Amino acid sequence: MIIGIVSQKGGVGKSTLTRLIAREYAINSWMVKIADMDSKQGTSTRWNMLRNEHQVEPIVKVEQYRSVNDAVSDYNKGDFHLLIFDGAPAASKETLSIAKHSDLLILPTGISSDDLEPTVRLAHELVKNGIQHKQIVIVFCRVGDSLPEIEEARNYISMAGYFAIDSSLSERVAYRRAQDSGRSVTETTFGSLNKKAALLVQEIVNHSKKLS
Ligand SMILES: Nc1ncnc2c1ncn2[C@@H]1O[C@H](COP(=O)(O)OP(=O)(O)O)[C@@H](O)[C@H]1O
Numbered sequence: 531m532i533i534g535i536v537s538q539k540g541g542v543g544k545s546t547l548t549r550l551i552a553r554e555y556a557i558n559s560w561m562v563k564i565a566d567m568d569s570k571q572g573t574s575t576r577w578n579m580l581r582n583e584h585q586v587e588p589i590v591k592v593e594q595y596r597s598v599n600d601a602v603s604d605y606n607k608g609d610f611h612l613l614i615f616d617g618a619p620a621a622s623k624e625t626l627s628i629a630k631h632s633d634l635l636i637l638p639t640g641i642s643s644d645d646l647e648p649t650v651r652l653a654h655e656l657v658k659n660g661i662q663h664k665q666i667v668i669v670f671c672r673v674g675d676s677l678p679e680i681e682e683a684r685n686y687i688s689m690a691g692y693f694a695i696d697s698s699l700s701e702r703v704a705y706r707r708a709q710d711s712g713r714s715v716t717e718t719t720f721g722s723l724n725k726k727a728a729l730l731v732q733e734i735v736n737h738s739k740k741l742s
């Protein structure tokens with residue numbers, strides 16, 4: 531399976547979701563590779579170095595590729611079960627290329643209209659380029675505690691014709707701290723936060739199963 535995690539904006543949660551999904555599949559014995567396409571930031575690459583330093587299990591492989599095709603060729607060798615593209619922001623051409631190779635596309639987004647509007651615009655762009663609606667999954671990230679605000683965002687997405695999972699990722703210090711030490715948001719020191727993040731991935735897994 532190939533999953534692409536993309537958005538036009540930076541700081542919305544692409545790398546966070548990449549690492550979360552990678553970790554959850556890896557702990558279930560999948561061989562997982564992250565293709566870190568954000569060569570400027572190298573966020574997932576750096577994260578993995580910290581992960582190795584702290585000897586966090588399970589091991590997740592991360593590699594920076596010069597092009598989407600290079601990553602796909604590598605994946606086609608058959609050593610991995612799952613390739614996850616951690617996309618770079620403002621990379622329209624590359625995003626399309628990731629999309630064309632992905633079984634599932636995850637669009638993390640904040641829930642302000644400043645964030646939702648470009649997310650829907652990107653989804654429209656993907657559909658215009660032959661991606662199916664059901665391949666696109668929108669995930670609300672770094673949300674606050676207001677349920678009405680999240681509900682409004684969900685309505686906006688559904689009115690636009692897209693699917694947002696029920697779970698969202700709250701903005702939490704512990705999520706940031708975990709990632710700062712090479713861990714995923716299911717590896718914080720708080721069981722309840724880990725559980726919430728795990729449920730979020732479960733929803734994505736369930737959706738991906740419906741696609742095949
Ligand atoms: N739910 C969250 N709670 C707290 N901090 C978060 C959360 N999600 C992301 N962050 C932090 O916000 C920053 C940007 O997130 P990141 O996943 O790297 O976004 P992107 O890859 O889209 O640029 C990172 O420092 C990350 O640790």
Ligand SMILES: [Mg+2]
Nearest residue numbers: 544545568573
């Ligand atoms: Mg990133």
